[in-house]
Amino acid sequence: MATILHVCTTCRAGQPVPEGEICPGKRLHEALVASGAPQGVTIRAAECLSACDHGCSVALSRPGSWSYVYGRMTDADAAEILRGAGLYAASADGLVPWRDRPVIFRKQSLARIPPMEI
């Protein structure tokens, strides 16, 4: 089952974006794409994940698994986000052992949603 890493590309992280500069969300998306998605993960731009009070956000989802949303991400976190996404994709059920999760996933969780019933 394909894991999608959703990246909010409209995020301004609560700051004005000077003319000619790209917003933090788009910068994060570009950093993730440039680094390359791990096996089984597709990186997808999303226009607003409605987590605007919590900096740049990303979400992980996959049919039959819990979905996760993380906030206060920056382009400097790209490598750890991709590592966490890879562990999620490689897991049987989307539940990655706590100790293996990137610290930014442990500390900056915004929410998780139980698996969809189909």
Place this chain on the structure above:
Amino acid sequence: MATILHVCTTCRAGQPVPEGEICPGKRLHEALVASGAPQGVTIRAAECLSACDHGCSVALSRPGSWSYVYGRMTDADAAEILRGAGLYAASADGLVPWRDRPVIFRKQSLARIPPMEI
């Protein structure tokens, strides 16, 4: 397609729970169940939605639709939560017009996740 209203029943809303009292999340769940779910909505208890820094949380999900998570909910919000869940369930795609959404949904969004690809 069935809409699930997930309710975090382990939420302490950042407060200690005195012995013999039930926690705010369980109280919210009981208030929702007592009010009765609107048509097309199933209320489901969840053990932690990982939104612990943002008070009691609920999530709405349905196959093929955006999922939403809302925070800082209390049992006093039960009626408005159920009204919002009913509108979500009655919509074609889970997208309820902004002006129709309960104010607590407009102002206390934690995140939304794009529809799952199946």
